Amino acid sequence: MKKDFYDKPIYTISNYIINFFLSSVYLSICNILLILFFIFTAIDPRNFSLLLLFICLIPLGPSLGALYSTIGKIIREKDIYFSSYFWSSYKNNFVSYLKLWLIEIILLTILFIDFQYFYLNMPEKGIHIIFVVLIIISLVIGFYTFPINSRFEIKLKDLFIISIYYMIKKFPTTILKIAVIILIYYLSNKISIIFLIFIPNIICxxxxxxxxSIFTELETKFLSSDSNK
Structure with missing residues (x-):
């Protein structure tokens, strides 16, 4: 009787909804500094500081990695101890997520500074557009590296190579991810910060x-390589 209840769609749906809100709460806790930064900047744009934004963004990487890992586990196994798995993934893989994220935000910061320089000083030449494209490409690569890193233990160099490979191979999915980046940028200027905290969960x-299909392909490759050793 108990098993029949857990197998019912209403239980599965309610479980997903509860986990969705829990993940938003946990993500907010991990990124309280970033939320405060956006609130104060929205109140007075003069409060904006690129250095402060960089510092506030640092905790985002490990929390996103834990979110990717937990959501992947939910999709595969349907029902897990969400809270314990999220915080366990956050703690155990903190360094791995952080190294990947620091590379990402350092690169994005450099590209943003270059974009700002050419946009303010030489807008007529259109060079700043190149940096917009590079920023989007960097973000898309990040949308591949984080899910793969949350599932497999791969060296950083190989992780980026694999991510670029699938970014090209799965081009329709890449276009979808670019569309999501544009949509996020649009929504960030239109909706309240309260609703923005739910966006990472939806994206994941x-x-x-x-x-x-990428995970299935990589699992097959890793299993075949292990069997050949």
């Missing part, structure tokens, strides 16, 4: 659905 669910 959508991306994991489209990235399932």
């Amino acid at each position: 669910f959508i991306f994991f659905y489209y990235d399932k």
